[in-house]
Amino acid sequence: MYIGIDLGGTNIAAGLVSEDGKILKQASTPTMNERDAIEIVKDMAMLVEKLAKDYGIEVSDIKGIGIGSPGSIDFDNGVVVYSNNLKMEKFPIADELRKLTGLPVSVDNDANCAAMGEYVEYEKDVKDFLFITLGTGVGSGIIIDGKMLHGFNGAAGEGGHIVIKTGGEQCSCGRKGCWEAYASVTALIRQTKVAMKKNPDSLMHKFAAEEGKVSGKTSFDAAKAGDKAAQEVVSQYAVYVAEGLTNLENILQPEMICIGGGISREGDYLLDPIREFVSKNGYNKYMTKTKIVTAKLFNDAGIIGAAMIAR
């Protein structure tokens, strides 16, 4: 048994996870991210003890702890090098939690952990796996030969930050035209708002009013109800997603691409045009094709994946 901890800007979610990636017990506590980092680690140790107690085992029965953290992670040394959302800079989080629990601790980027979580189901058959999460940004985790790709400095796998349109939309990373600036849900919402302005009669207005805001679902709901303007938004968004995916496929040729984030709940309605684009435009014309699937674990992927990196 392992503990996986998904350290978010809002909550610290922890779970006791079995060898084969099933959550046995869960617990969480608010992050209160303005606190000193060491206070957050103390709460993590508290969650570890609580999970052990709730499940009726000793902390020493746990084989290891994995933490998924936002930001730049030095995986080899267990250090959060920098994080936007936490008061952590060159913070040796793994060492600190090891001191408090007596257990071995690993830390990895949250997107990598989510990738590892979604990968568990396939690990017996698939060795090269790419996970993409479409959310506020575009995150990715790359598994090659069954192992997470970290790069020599721990910062590999930033698939969201490949420019697909030189000189294009401003990205949060400082560059212009990153994939993230077109394929994130943030970008989809921006694209939806532009289309709504141009099309005052579009059903998108109705769905947005019902939900109380423009969201990633607005254009999809309206498109499914037959709204032309929304269908254009959705089909253009699918092309943006597919353009970046094709880039990553041409570089990595993973056996499977798994797409996560809330928007992936749209399922084949989102995926079918993406599959068609990637299959048509990929460089592997004479080769076996990559399989594109949607995520299954969603919020649990972070906890399970964190436990799996400890494994």
Add this chain to the structure above:
Amino acid sequence: MYIGIDLGGTNIAAGLVSEDGKILKQASTPTMNERDAIEIVKDMAMLVEKLAKDYGIEVSDIKGIGIGSPGSIDFDNGVVVYSNNLKMEKFPIADELRKLTGLPVSVDNDANCAAMGEYVEYEKDVKDFLFITLGTGVGSGIIIDGKMLHGFNGAAGEGGHIVIKTGGEQCSCGRKGCWEAYASVTALIRQTKVAMKKNPDSLMHKFAAEEGKVSGKTSFDAAKAGDKAAQEVVSQYAVYVAEGLTNLENILQPEMICIGGGISREGDYLLDPIREFVSKNGYNKYMTKTKIVTAKLFNDAGIIGAAMIAR
């Protein structure tokens, strides 16, 4: 000792190569690429015998043969799946050459072999290495944890075919806006010609006339001689190269990027602005930076690298 064979559209170049990647003896013969594939393999076997004889050893003293071939290669099965320039389709080249020589034979993509050739010098210290060749196209070879990345289907490492400008210049692969369509020497020549048309007084005309054609050197020579229009061509070209490199760096975070192809002879004049761009725009702001160097082996890289994949 190994044999490395660089199978080109024009020549079959072979070399006897030492364990540590030094060419001991070389030989070549015209490819005559319209021939049946088996005839090409027979000539390869002839070169193997010739090299052994010339060096005064038996063929059986050779530990293995590596072939670098253009096209889509199934590395695991030693098959040329498809090649533009050769009459080979699903051709089991490794098996055929093994039958004729009695030696184990491996085959890989020519860009991968060149990557492996340039990598030999660094293999003791560097585990994650990216090789980019700027030529007629943009080729790449990705080494992760000391091993060539092939992807599940053998087609990985097509770094030239990442779209950096959605809807941009037509690429030979069918997509629009691929990095290759901006960063290849073919693209540089196109960019040079456009600038020459706009600037009839530019020194580029003089240098092109001297060489008898517009080449990859035209803009560089004129830029170094102080020509403003040429300097703009060179600096824009460097940005194109750097934009794609930054993309690849963000995904892979290799410890070293090595740039090959004839244009890399421009050395720091080409590399310095690229290094500046990548360093400024890369996502690894808080991490150790990738080192960017130029290739050293040029034409020999293919032979040496092919021998190294046999090793």
